[in-house]
Amino acid sequence: NAAAAKVGKESLHGDDYDRAEVAAEMIHAHPQLDGAFTNGVPEVSIFFELFGIRQKVRIDYLKIRGFGDLKTAANEKRRPFGFVCTNAINDYRIDMSMAHYCRGRSLLPAMIADGLVYGDHDAEWLKKVAASKTFAAQLVFIQKSGAPLVWSRVITPHPDNPLYTIPLQHIDEGLLNYKNAIERFGGFKKMWTDDADVSELDPSDMPARYHFDHVAKK
Numbered sequence: 732n733a734a735a736a737k738v739g740k741e742s743l744h745g746d747d748y749d750r751a752e753v754a755a756e757m758i759h760a761h762p763q764l765d766g767a768f769t770n771g772v773p774e775v776s777i778f779f780e781l782f783g784i785r786q787k788v789r790i791d792y793l794k795i796r797g798f799g800d801l802k803t804a805a806n807e808k809r810r811p812f813g814f815v816c817t818n819a820i821n822d823y824r825i826d827m828s829m830a831h832y833c834r835g836r837s838l839l840p841a842m843i844a845d846g847l848v849y850g851d852h853d854a855e856w857l858k859k860v861a862a863s864k865t866f867a868a869q870l871v872f873i874q875k876s877g878a879p880l881v882w883s884r885v886i887t888p889h890p891d892n893p894l895y896t897i898p899l900q901h902i903d904e905g906l907l908n909y910k911n912a913i914e915r916f917g918g919f920k921k922m923w924t925d926d927a928d929v930s931e932l933d934p935s936d937m938p939a940r941y942h943f944d945h946v947a948k949k
Contacts, residue, residue, distance in 0.1 A: 754873045757881045764883055767799040767871055768792045772852070777835040777842070782906050788835030795859050797866040797885075798836060800829065803875045812880045816872040826886070829868045830898035833888035836866060 735742045743751070758764045771794035779786050792799040802825065806815045820826055840861035842848065848857060867887040874880040888895045916923050934941075 750879065753879045754881070757873070757879050758871065761881055761883075764871060764881065767869055767883070768801070770794065771798075772856075777838065779835065779838055779842075782903075782910050784906055784910060786831075786835070788832050790832055790836070793836075793860070795856075796863050797869060798832065799869045799871060800832070802870060802872045804872050805875045806877060809877070812872070812874055812882050815874075816870075816882045816884075819872070820870070824898070824901075825870065826894055827898040827902055829870065829886050830888070830895050831902055833866075833868055833886070833895065834899065834902075836868075837888065 732742045758767060768791075771792050773792050775790045775793040775798075777788040777790070779788075790798045791801050802816075802819070804812075804815050804819045806812060839857075843857050843861045848854075867885045869885050870883060872882045886892070886894055890896060912923055913919070934946075
């Protein structure tokens with residue numbers, strides 16, 4: 732731990748390190764995932780503005796025709812792992828983060844052409860990235876506990892793909908709400924309050940089970 736701290740790093744617990752190694756082996760053993768995190772560049776950051784609001788994208792692993800994003804998912808109830816992963820995508824709106832990453836990735840050609848690339852990088856390799864007009868995001872999930880199962884799906888940023896366009900719409904709505912709140916409350920010095928109307932509680936406000944638990948029993 733002391734040696735790691737001297738170089739600005741933190742040591743992994745032995746169990747975490749061992750699990751990471753097993754997970755890597757599982758990914759490499761999968762015939763369609765073996766190259767998901769090879770022949771590319773890790774931890775690539777992209778900065779841009781949207782609606783006047785600063786944005787950041789942090790890509791796990793950038794490749795010429797896309798990027799890989801590694802996730803973990805707990806499965807205490809031992810359900811089919813694909814079911815667990817799709818629920819995680821829905822619950823944590825991972826579709827939104829992937830759409831956001833795809834949007835950032837789409838800006839790379841213009842940024843590279845304008846010389847807006849910083850840090851240690853391979854200029855020739857980045858030119859190949861910029862030349863690739865078609866790309867996709869690959870989600871790779873690893874089961875956090877139990878067997879180190881892996882599950883993966885691809886999201887292609889295409890105007891006919893609702894798993895790309897709908898998240899983008901929700902991102903834009905959220906950013907515009909944020910921008911409007913800044914203007915409405917005059918910045919960040921005042922508390923942002925929720926002034927929704929107070930009205931009579933209506934049966935339609937209650938969850939569906941309220942009817943079965945109380946009303947239907949009468």
